[in-house]
Amino acid sequence: MNYHQYYPVDVVNGPGTRCTLFVAGCEHKCRGCYNATTWRTDSGKPFDQQLEDRIISDLNDTRIIRQGLSLSGGDPLHPHNLSAILHLVKRVRQETEHKDIWLWTGYTLAELSVAQQQVVAEINTLVDGKFIKELRDPALIWRGSSNQHIHYLRPA
Helix, strand or coil, X not given: CEEEXXXXXXXXXXXXXXXXXXXXXXXXXXXXXXXXXXXXXXXXXXXXXXXXXXXXXXXXXXXXXXXXXXXXXXCCCCCCCHHHHHHHHHHHHHHXXXXXXXXXXXXXXXXXXXXHHHHHCCCCEEEECCCCHHHECCCCCCCCECCCEEEECCCC
């Protein structure tokens, strides 16, 4: 898996103060996407053990309390990303206390493959659906267009 950006302290992508990872790879290629540079799976930088360890460390840092991890992109549920994302979310579950995981995907909950469902089973909140430019609504929180839904799947 590749990634484009990691923010160790983020207050925009989900509730509270968070760590946010923007991964590479998206099949949806939504017209008007604000992050089209992340569509190619070979773009960005390789996601490695060092960054994975840093995310866990940042989530456990008591100097700046983070509520959780946000995963966006690209699309964390792109088939190319599933193995690394599943490993990461399982580590967050095992090695951090009371941290929530938010994930944004262009797939809808009903469209998810078995492998994608394995990832979703580990997260707290899923924001699903393709961005549709004609349904864009800047008043929406944590979504770009009105067709996208926030699924609160489990408490932190």
